[in-house]
Amino acid sequence: MFEKEVYIARRMALLERLKGEEGIALFVGNVDAPAQYKDNCYKWRQDSNWLYFFGIDEPRFAATIDLETGEETLYADDFDIDDIIWMGPMPTVRSLAESSGVANTAPYDAIGAALKGRKVHFLPASRYYNMIKIASLLGLDPFEVTSAGKIGCAKASAPLVRAVIALRLVKEEREIALIDAACDLGVAMHTRARRGIVPGRIEQDIVGDMESIALAKGWGVSFPTILTQHGEIFHCHSHEMAVEPGRLMVIDAGVESNEHYASDFTRTYPTSGRFTQMQRDIYQTVYECNELAFSMIRPGVAYRDVHLATVAHMLDNLQQLGLVKGSVDAMVADGIGGLFMPHGLGHNMGMDVHDMEDLGENLVGYDADQIRSPQLGLGSLRMARRLVPGNVITDEPGIYFIPDLISQWKREGTDMGCVNYTKLESYFDFGGIRLEDDVLVTADGARRLGAQRLPIAPDDVEAAMKQDRKL
Amino acid sequence: MFEKEVYIARRMALLERLKGEEGIALFVGNVDAPAQYKDNCYKWRQDSNWLYFFGIDEPRFAATIDLETGEETLYADDFDIDDIIWMGPMPTVRSLAESSGVANTAPYDAIGAALKGRKVHFLPASRYYNMIKIASLLGLDPFEVTSAGKIGCAKASAPLVRAVIALRLVKEEREIALIDAACDLGVAMHTRARRGIVPGRIEQDIVGDMESIALAKGWGVSFPTILTQHGEIFHCHSHEMAVEPGRLMVIDAGVESNEHYASDFTRTYPTSGRFTQMQRDIYQTVYECNELAFSMIRPGVAYRDVHLATVAHMLDNLQQLGLVKGSVDAMVADGIGGLFMPHGLGHNMGMDVHDMEDLGENLVGYDADQIRSPQLGLGSLRMARRLVPGNVITDEPGIYFIPDLISQWKREGTDMGCVNYTKLESYFDFGGIRLEDDVLVTADGARRLGAQRLPIAPDDVEAAMKQDRKL
Numbered sequence: 052m053f054e055k056e057v058y059i060a061r062r063m064a065l066l067e068r069l070k071g072e073e074g075i076a077l078f079v080g081n082v083d084a085p086a087q088y089k090d091n092c093y094k095w096r097q098d099s100n101w102l103y104f105f106g107i108d109e110p111r112f113a114a115t116i117d118l119e120t121g122e123e124t125l126y127a128d129d130f131d132i133d134d135i136i137w138m139g140p141m142p143t144v145r146s147l148a149e150s151s152g153v154a155n156t157a158p159y160d161a162i163g164a165a166l167k168g169r170k171v172h173f174l175p176a177s178r179y180y181n182m183i184k185i186a187s188l189l190g191l192d193p194f195e196v197t198s199a200g201k202i203g204c205a206k207a208s209a210p211l212v213r214a215v216i217a218l219r220l221v222k223e224e225r226e227i228a229l230i231d232a233a234c235d236l237g238v239a240m241h242t243r244a245r246r247g248i249v250p251g252r253i254e255q256d257i258v259g260d261m262e263s264i265a266l267a268k269g270w271g272v273s274f275p276t277i278l279t280q281h282g283e284i285f286h287c288h289s290h291e292m293a294v295e296p297g298r299l300m301v302i303d304a305g306v307e308s309n310e311h312y313a314s315d316f317t318r319t320y321p322t323s324g325r326f327t328q329m330q331r332d333i334y335q336t337v338y339e340c341n342e343l344a345f346s347m348i349r350p351g352v353a354y355r356d357v358h359l360a361t362v363a364h365m366l367d368n369l370q371q372l373g374l375v376k377g378s379v380d381a382m383v384a385d386g387i388g389g390l391f392m393p394h395g396l397g398h399n400m401g402m403d404v405h406d407m408e409d410l411g412e413n414l415v416g417y418d419a420d421q422i423r424s425p426q427l428g429l430g431s432l433r434m435a436r437r438l439v440p441g442n443v444i445t446d447e448p449g450i451y452f453i454p455d456l457i458s459q460w461k462r463e464g465t466d467m468g469c470v471n472y473t474k475l476e477s478y479f480d481f482g483g484i485r486l487e488d489d490v491l492v493t494a495d496g497a498r499r500l501g502a503q504r505l506p507i508a509p510d511d512v513e514a515a516m517k518q519d520r521k522l
Numbered sequence: 523m524f525e526k527e528v529y530i531a532r533r534m535a536l537l538e539r540l541k542g543e544e545g546i547a548l549f550v551g552n553v554d555a556p557a558q559y560k561d562n563c564y565k566w567r568q569d570s571n572w573l574y575f576f577g578i579d580e581p582r583f584a585a586t587i588d589l590e591t592g593e594e595t596l597y598a599d600d601f602d603i604d605d606i607i608w609m610g611p612m613p614t615v616r617s618l619a620e621s622s623g624v625a626n627t628a629p630y631d632a633i634g635a636a637l638k639g640r641k642v643h644f645l646p647a648s649r650y651y652n653m654i655k656i657a658s659l660l661g662l663d664p665f666e667v668t669s670a671g672k673i674g675c676a677k678a679s680a681p682l683v684r685a686v687i688a689l690r691l692v693k694e695e696r697e698i699a700l701i702d703a704a705c706d707l708g709v710a711m712h713t714r715a716r717r718g719i720v721p722g723r724i725e726q727d728i729v730g731d732m733e734s735i736a737l738a739k740g741w742g743v744s745f746p747t748i749l750t751q752h753g754e755i756f757h758c759h760s761h762e763m764a765v766e767p768g769r770l771m772v773i774d775a776g777v778e779s780n781e782h783y784a785s786d787f788t789r790t791y792p793t794s795g796r797f798t799q800m801q802r803d804i805y806q807t808v809y810e811c812n813e814l815a816f817s818m819i820r821p822g823v824a825y826r827d828v829h830l831a832t833v834a835h836m837l838d839n840l841q842q843l844g845l846v847k848g849s850v851d852a853m854v855a856d857g858i859g860g861l862f863m864p865h866g867l868g869h870n871m872g873m874d875v876h877d878m879e880d881l882g883e884n885l886v887g888y889d890a891d892q893i894r895s896p897q898l899g900l901g902s903l904r905m906a907r908r909l910v911p912g913n914v915i916t917d918e919p920g921i922y923f924i925p926d927l928i929s930q931w932k933r934e935g936t937d938m939g940c941v942n943y944t945k946l947e948s949y950f951d952f953g954g955i956r957l958e959d960d961v962l963v964t965a966d967g968a969r970r971l972g973a974q975r976l977p978i979a980p981d982d983v984e985a986a987m988k989q990d991r992k993l
Contacts, residue, residue, distance in 0.1 A: 084555050085648045086567050088879035089669070091745050093564040095759070096557050135926050136864050139755035177556045179650030183664050193654050193664075198560070259738020267730020274562050284610035288566070393607050408559035455606050 052106040053225065055152035061104055061218065062116060062123065062152075068214035072118045074170030076211055077162070077188070078104060080112040082180050094271060098181070099402040100174055100409075102311055103219060105151045109141075113162050113184075114153065118172065124155040126162045163188055172208030174215065177409040201423065203411020212410050219407055220399065220415070221441035227491060227500075229312040230401070230443055233269065234489055234501025236306040237314030240264040241505050244278065244302050246519045248294060248320055254278055255290035265306040273305035273313035273404040282319060282483030283451040285394060296323045299330060299482045305404055313404040315445055317487035318505055324516040326509060333450050334484055334509050336368040340448035341486045341507065344396060348438060348446070348490055348497035355421065355435035358396035361448050362388035362428070369450075374478075377469045386426035387469050390460055393453070395432030397445035400489055405433060406443070442492040443500065449485030452478040523577040524696065526623035532575055532689065533587060533594065533623075539685035543589045545641030547682055548633070548659070549575060551583040553651050565742060569652070570873040571645055571880075573782055574690060576622045580612075584633050584655075585624065589643065595626040597633045634659055643679030645686065648880040672894065674882025683881050690878055691870065691886070692912035698962060698971075700783040701872070701914055704740065705960055705972030707777040708785030711735040712976050715749065715773050717990045719765060719791055725749055726761035736777040744776035744784035744875040753790060753954030754922040756865060767794045770801060770953045776875055784875040786916055788958035789976055795987040797980060804921050805955055805980050807839040811919035812957045812978070815867060819909060819917070819961055819968035826892065826906035829867035832919050833859035833899070840921075845949075848940045857897035858940050861931055864924070866903030868916035871960055876904060877914070913963040914971065920956030923949040 069076070080101040083092035097108050105114055105125070113126040125148045130141045148156045157165070166188060173189070175198040176182045182193035189196070191206060198204045203212065222230065240261050247257040258278050265272045279287040280294070282301030294300070300322050305315035319334065321327070326334055340361045347357045366382045369375045375387060382388065399406035399415060407415045413423055416434040424430045434444050452475070459465070461472050486507055489500040506515040540547070551572040554563035568579050576585055576596070584597040598615045606612070619627045628636070637659060644660070646669040647653045653664035660667070662677060669675045674683065693701065715732040729749050736743045750758040751765070753772030765771070771793050776786035790805065792798070797805055811832045818828045834854050840846045846858060853859065870877035870886060878886045884894055887905040895901050905915050923946070930936070932943050957978055960971040977986040 084557075084564065084650075086555075086564070087570055087874045088648045088876065090879060091875060093555065093557070094746060099558055132926065132930060136924060137756045139752060139758055139760075140926065177559045179555075179654060183650060183654060256738045259734045259736070262737050263730045263734030265730070266733050267727045275565060281610060285608045287610055289610075403558045404562060405559065408561060453607060455603065455611065459603055 052108070052150060055150055057225070058104060058106050059152040064218055065104065065214055066116065066118065066121055068217065069118050069172075069210055072172065072210055074118055074172055075166060076116040076118055076172040076208070077166065077185070078114045078116075078174070079176065079181050079184055080105070080107070080110070081178055082110045084178065084180070096270070097311070098178075099311070099407070100215060102402060105153070107147050107151055109147065111159060113159065115162070115165050122155070123153045124157055124165065125151070125153045126157050126159045126165075128159050172211040174212060175204035175207045175409055175411065198409060198411045201412040203414050212414055216407055216410060216415055219401060221439060222401060222443050222491075223441075226312065226401065227441075227443070229308060229310050230314070230489070230491075231500050231502070233273070233306055233308040233312045233314040234316075235503070236264065236269050236308065237304070237316050238501050238503055238505055239268075240304060240306055241302060241316055241318060244304070245318070245320060245515065246522060248300055248322055248516070250294050250296045250322060252294050253290070254280070254292050254294065257294075258290050261304065268306070270307040270309055270311060273307040273315060277301065277303035280322065280482060282485065283453045283481075294322050297327070298322045299484060301483060301485055303485060303487065307404075311402050313400055313402065314489055314501065315400055315404050315487065316489065316505060317447055317449075317485045318507065318512070319484040319486060320512060320516065324520065325513055329481070331509055332372055333481070336365055337448055337450050337484045337486050338507060338509065339368070340365050341446055341488065344446045344448065345488065345490060345497060345499070348444070348492060349495065350438055350440050350492060353418075353421070353435060353437045354397065354444065355429075355432060358429065358432050358435070359383055361396055362392065365391065365448065365450065373474050374471055375469050376471065382469055385467060385469070386428060387466060389426055389428030390456065390466065390470065391450045391452075392448060393427050393431065393451070393456065394449065395429070395434070397447050398433035400443050400445055408433075438492045440492055440494050444490055444492070445487055446490050447485055447487030449483060451483030452481045453483075454479050523579070523621060526621055528696070529575060529577050530623040535689055536575065536685050537587065537589065537592055539688065540589050540643075540681055543643065543681055545589055545643055546637060547587045547589055547643040547679070548637065548656070549585045549587075549645070550647065550652050550655055551576070551578070551581070552649055553581045555649065555651070567741070568782070569649075570782070570878070571686060573873060576624070578618050578622055580618065582630060584630065586633070586636050593626065594624045595628055595636065596622070596624045597628050597630045597636075599630050643682040645682060646675035646678045646880055646882065669880060669882045672883040674885050683885055687878060687881060687886055690872060692910060693872060693914050693962075694912075697783065697872065698912075698914070700779060700781050701785070701960070701962075702971050702973070704744070704777055704779040704783045704785040705787075706974075707735065707740050707779065708775070708787050709972050709974055709976055710739075711775060711777055712773060712787055712789060715775070716789070716791060716986065717993060719771055719793055719987070721765045721767045721793060723765050724761070725751070725763050725765065729761050732775065739777070741778040741780055741782060744778040744786060748772065748774035751793065751953060753920075753956065754924045754952075765793050768798065769793045770955060772954060772956055774956060774958065778875075782873050784871055784873065785960055785972065786871055786875050786958065787960065787976060788918055788920075788956045789978065789983070790955040790957060791983060791987065795991065796984050800952070802980055803843055804952070807836055808919055808921050808955045808957050809978060809980065810839070811836050812917055812959065815917045815919060816959065816961060816968060816970070819915070819963060820966065821909055821911050821963060824889075824892070824906060824908045825868065825915065826900075826903060829900065829903050829906070830854055832867055833863065836862065836919065836921065844945050845942055846940050847942065853940055856938060856940070857899060858937060860897055860899030861927065861937065861941065862921045863919060864898050864902065864922070864927065865920065866900070866905070868918050869904035871914050871916055879904075909963045911963055911965050915961055915963070916958055917961050918956055918958030920954060922954030923952045924954075925950050
């Protein structure tokens, strides 16, 4: 936890933004999430909004802030002797409230009475327990208090959601330092993984080896590791394949630090240590897109425009390779880039690897005057906003050859004649390439997070892998 | 997955046990469990009862078995092109039904209609999503469809629960082979951990290193790793301490295999590589208790009696050390052992590390004519039943010195004059010792699971640690 002044200041800033609102704001922390039965849970992880405003990293806490009087109350129960035998001596609720700068405490089950007769402002819940808890407190259905897709949650408090997003979108210096540290761990984890790419080795073996760094030095991985020779499958969590010579290995993985800040990097490696010419051509394009995007990041620029500029550069290069043909501007407008990069250029990152996605993707990632596109690719862009200093975003272009998608486009004529399917067929077994860095928007530009950048230029990647093999 | 005949046979056996029951049995598989927001989930883990009867290791499946006609239906939805882009090509619901030997398929949301007007038999849910789902299907409150403490769930189907327990308590040969394999991985993980015990090293660093084996070769750990120099705290998941010379390190950890079978071992190591005399005396007692329990395990013996015999031996030794005084039989009857071992001797193990604990501890671990004791220690015994061949249980005696508990007993006179508190005070900084093996009940006795037993005799432990330091 930070010193209590940090949490007090954050809650004051929140209250300031909610000036004039009636009612009471409700915050429900997480409980343990059972993996199988109630006493065998997944690794404990507190709710990020809770951590941001209260910092207490223990299960079964809730809090209210009276928006009219500013009165704050923490709801939780002290441990009894049975708990102490199993869990060890624990700080009292009173002392935890003190460390968070909250004046009042009450039993956990007193939340209901505190809400009675008041207008209640709550944030959308993502965990099923929180859905049950909030729904039962407010007499709603559990599925009414969670975000429905990208648009957020209709029953949640729009002013509270907006206020939280406004605060968390701009990272404090102390948060940036922790994200830098998470990135350093992420680089160490990726380096371990790269050294493990040896033909014949089972992918899962590399994953276990690399994740030991996340567990030894941090909370764990910031999301389920993607390590696959089928890079064309974005969220491929199957790790059964042996490393095959001549393929491309996409590794998209991050560390969550003990302080619960994330990193998220992607690199793509030739499993044989050297790219084929075909691989190098595509890799070079993705690399240029990554560099181009970074060069454009500065306050005032809409990240949507950076996405589009990146796609334009990609299509231009793919035209030179003979995979598409036509006016680049027209192809960008018609969404042809979505065939090759059906995802967005990046997302916010902070305590959550997709920061605040529980609050509603569109609310987090889009300015009030921006409308989300329905196009494949651009429609998946999670961060479109005009950038401001303190934003932390990912820069992750990619090119993929997805046989099912290509076949569908060909069948349905979605490309409007822009795609050279004959040429494209030779890429059906190519897989995919993605290259991702984490970037801070600074006062006058951008800085890549973490002390050291993972090798990314094609020659540097080959040199690093050559060096690895000597170890 | 096993071949489909395995699942067909298990469901036939279930139906046979439910002959004469009216209505329809409902099985709800798991969905992904969000760690933060909906798209960032903990590692996927299917429900164990679902795996046992249907084997399909994918989220968002449900099934019904009509107890009157035997008709079986699987409820799930096929993937669309968006899913395929993100998750890769997936087998159809129809082909998964085939692999599980289920004749009918229907959309996931058709479950409700299938239950209409029928008596519905369901198993208690532990995960919050399953609680919401079952409750909404049956018009109940989510907390009505989960086990309330040790007694199970009043609204769940008693005949179905009993039938599932009867089947899963007796492991099949194919299950025993998988548990043996999970134990082999557990031994490898523990060996890695033991080698990592070096004064000055942060505990978390050892945990990350050892867990890499669970991740590289199995699904992961079978429960959150306990690795602590405060062994007197049973479920101590804090790993912040540096290894201090002269202490005892309790490591209680297991692996869940890729096939979802668990292992669960505990060893206690002197952090300096050699026991002090005080440590060795207590260690020797726990070791003897572990061996005594194993020697008693055979069909027909109630594990409750093995627990009590172990406690008697423990108190006898503690008497020789001057920590307690009085008739051993009387002390056992009065529950004095609970001060030193406030937990039970063991539990069932299988797909869950505490096997089937979601169904209700008392129903799983107690014969119909056994009543669970309210005493500290014996009251925490999870497995009391008369043993039968095919049971897989843990043998895990321990001795702990818990300052808060000792103070409470002294204050309240709970020991009835049996405890030498003056002597006991010199143990306040001792910590605790636990030694745990996994045991199969065979036709005429018992077999420890796993090809190789972790060193356990005090001299063997010291020899192994001496050898480790040469590596």
